[in-house]
Amino acid sequence: MEHALNDEFRKFFSKDADHIFFCPGRVNLIGEHIDYNGGKVMPCAISLGTFLAIAENKDQNLRFRCLNFPGTADIPLQARYSKAGKEWFNYPLGVFNEMSKAGQEVPGLDMLFYGNLPIGAGLSSSASIEVLTAFALRTLFDFRLSKPEMALLCKRVENFFIGVNSGIMDQFAVAMGKKDKAILLDCDTLDYQYLPFETTGYTLAIINSNKQRSLAESKYNERFAECGAALNLLKKEVDAENLCDIDMHTFQSHRHLINDPVLEKRALHVVSENFRVHEAKDALEADQLHTFGKLMYASHQSLKDLYEVSGKELDTIVDFCKTYPGCIGARMTGAGFGGCAIALVKKEQFDDFAAKLTACYNERIGYKPEVFASEIGDGVRELKELRVKNYEL
């Protein structure tokens, strides 16, 4: 069946869209909760994401419509915009606000959004819609903004407009993703390189726990604050700008400065996870996928025990993976508190893996997860065809 976003656009606005853009979501392979600690992370863009059909209007209004949510907004052009409760359009609206602050003016626009990413499942649906909007504006109005600058602008939206102290990983990954590559990103300097992620013989599985991520934002901000507090205590004797500037040896000899067991656990996760990313890079470069898989399990353990952002749903998935012979590694991905896990599973066993995991999860948790094979795709882009094939409306 073929659907067209432009046909839907016409129903809303009685005219054709001028352009259609797409921005993917992401998974993070390893390096969790260390982007806001100046660490290195290893995300990649996936093939699911968010679409935007857009055309100028003559009546000085920003019109937001979405096929996923009923809420709509018609907002007159202004110098500054403010957040409207928990509405979905706060994400693109925040981008207009940041663009306007940066002196980038836009005319009235009619916009129809549609996403096929599970929303709020830890696959960066918010970064996807932010970067999608910023990229569309940059393309339509020739704004001088590199993709990394665009990612930083969208991070400001998340931090100051939405109010989550997230790092740069998600926005960078969905802006800069490349097919079949993982991005090794230094979140302190924004230096990056592409690593081959050829999982010959293995599938990268994404498992959506379908657990609602209530409290995720407040818990996330709490972890952010805990890391800042641990760093301040260490700074009494250690010369460091970020927790990830501290290596394991220095941490071990100064951890007594953090005289709070909770903060100490948080810092130990950060320092050890940053080191695991280095090991994971070496493993990928040496084509040692099994080693990479072990590091995924170790990362999950640390997120569970030290950082305490997992939960019984994600743990059930990873525990199952450990017992499944065709699976060589698994971990939660993204902020946690529900959301998704990823796993490396032998290609020919994927269907069996999905069926058995679903049964086991359903029995222990009481509802089913979604298990799908993921492709690693390119970052944000314009779709040259107004007719978008093969997506579900």
Ligand code: GLA
């Ligand atoms: C969320 C944030 C990211 C990152 C991850 C955890 O996805 O948006 O910046 O901190 O959590 O690694």
